[in-house]
Every structure is written in structure tokens, then in C-alpha cells.
Amino acid sequence: MKRGMTQYGLSKLCNILFAMKLHRNLDGKGIDVYVLHPGSFIEQDISNSLGIAGKILFTLASPFSKSLSQGASTTVFCAVHPETKGISGKYWQSCWDDENNLQKELAHDEELQEELWKRTEKLIENIEK
Template sequence: MSQKKPSKCKKKQTDEISLSKKRNTRAGNMGIGYETAADFAKRGANVIIACRNKDRAEAACEKIKKETHNQDIHYKLVDLSSFASVRKLAEEINQTEDHLDILVNNAGVYNVGNQLTEDGQQLLIQTNHYSPFLLTNLLLDLMKKSKSRIVNVSSLAGMAAKMDLEKLNKYNNFFTDYALSKLCNIMFTIELASRLKGTSVTTYSVHPGTVKTEIIRDSGLVAIVSRSIIRTLFKNATEGAQTSIYCAVENDLEPFSGEHFEDCHMVERYKSAQDVWIAKSVWAKSENVVQLR
């Protein structure tokens, strides 16, 4: 690219970056999502936490209010295993908000086995990709009313995937399915950026690092070993949220819409994510699955 690359940021210091105006945001109720929401709240944002569990959402909102003294922290319920629930959330936001400046698609699942949703999709791919894809598209008109950013939380696992559209709604194994969903996040970002050219909205995909969160919650041997390693070697949720925050608020990132970020700086796209025609194919497949049109 001919533009100057954005500079690296130091972890835990993104609160020094100021927002130009009050922002509405979507994040999560625990882990990276919680830390992202809390950071936005510290900046004076009007935060909307979208999640499935009402009790956890209420607890997260109250905790953030207490920690940040920001009372504009709200939640809306959504079940990402249901396209109807996603459409209901989007309708509520479009009706109640006059602008939406930051959208962080952070929710994700890992080892959920062979489960189909009410929409006939594998639970993992619907939660990790199809529902965020649908929600984002349903909120685009609202986001175009201001200078807005969309951050899609992906994973380094996407590097190991080889895109096969026929595998997206099949149960393969937990790692293959997860890696494919994370590659979809990146491909979605690439094609979305292309479609958003000439608008006020930009988008970025993020690898947060290997973070000790509740995404690995089962009691199997793999989970036990993974948690033991994670506790010793990898990031906590606050550290893991920094790249999402950076892409949401850092100045002058607009020329890099569609790019991939790690550790608060832009990195070369994984080899698995360099074919823009595959990105277009993933978009077309997703558009058909969620019945966007």
C-alpha cells in the first residue's frame, strides 16, 4: 500500500486516545467484550451491550457504571443462534438510536460439537459468522449517518483454514470449524470494506492474541490442558481487548479499511485470506444463508 502504515500502540494506553464525540457502541458482557465496553465507557461513550443472558448483561452494566461513573450503559438481548433474534435486535437499535459510531462484533463460541440452530445452520458458524454478518448489514444505514467503524474480532486460527464453502454448514471437527469461522470474519471484513468505499464507514478485522477467557469452558482434556497453558503464557482479557479498542478509536486508520490487525498494528493478511474473489464468494454465500435480500 502506498499510504503510511499506522503506528503501533502500547497495550493498556489506548485510554489516552480521545473520542471526538459521544458514541454508541456494541460489545459484550464478559472477557474481551466486557473490557472493550468498559474502555469505551471510560471515554464517555453511550454503550450498548448485546448478549444472550439477561442476568449477566445486567451485572456487566452495573459493574461498568460503578467502575467508570458513566450511567449511559445499556444492554439489549440477542441470541446469535437465531436470525430472527438478530433481526429483532437490529430493528430495536435502528428505532431507538439516531447514530451508531462503533460496532464491535466480538461474540464467539469454540467447541460446541455438532449442533444445528433453528435456522438449520451449525451453531458455531452461525454464532461466529452468519449472525454478525446479518447484524452488521442491518445496521449499515444507521452507521452511514456518521463517521463510523466496524471491528470484527477474528483469530490467528484463520491462518490455518482453507476456505471451503461446502464445509461451512458441516460438522468437521472443533478446530477446523472454528478456524473456518474466523477466516470468514476476515473475508467478510475484506469484502465489506470494498462495498463501503465512498461512505463514512470503515471496517477492520482483529486477532486479539491468545486470551484466557471463557471461550474454552468444557471439562474435556483439551480444555484442561488449554487452560493450564493459557494461564501461564497468554494475555488477560484487558490486554486482549487492546487491538479491538485501537481499531475502534485510533486516529487516521480510514485508509486501512479492510485490513487485519494484531497487537495494535496492521499486519499482512494471512495467505488463507489473500484471495479477494474468495471473499466475494463468502459474502454471496452468507447473503443467501441469512436471506439478506
């Protein structure tokens, strides 16, 4: 279970790093980039990759999980609400700017962002060959 959670956490960090780099690349061009955490979904079947311990954990966590429509609300809010226009490069959760809960030392590390961007470009180049 530890390995699965570590991989999951790294994938989320990569999402944040990539979005923050995209925000920097598009800054001043009128395109907003939002980093979103929709919450935990009971419909999400990630527990399969975590084994029996993961299934138990997800069962215990289900009362605290969101429905799909509740999870989608932050994405919809950022996409259409006038309050979010021009607020790019922020971390959003449950329809509010949750930048204070973001691991800033990692998320705003421009060197890490750059390295992930370059590795992503190389992976895409290899796929396109």
C-alpha cells in the first residue's frame, strides 16, 4: 500500500508542477491556469491498486468522500465564475483558493517544474517517433 500511495502522491505533485510551469509559460497571455483538488470520490476505484489495506481504508473514508457532482464543482467554479477570472497559478479546493494548504516549497520550485517539463517533452518526442 505504501508504494501505491507514494506513486499516487508523486503523480499529484507532477500535476501541480506541470500546471505551475504552464501558468508561468502563459503568464500575460490572457489564459488562466488552475490547479484543482476535487477531493476524494467514493466512485474512484483506486483502492484496487492498494490491495486489501487500501480497500479497508477507502471503506472507512467513504463517509468523508464526495459525489462526482460535488467533486466537479471546483472545476466548474474555476471555469465559469467571474471571481476566478485572472487568478491564475493558484491551488483550488472545494471552490476556494486553498493556496495555504499547498506544499509551496515543492509546488513553486521552478527548477522542479522545468525538469518535469523537459522530461515530458522528451517522452512526447519518443512517442512521436
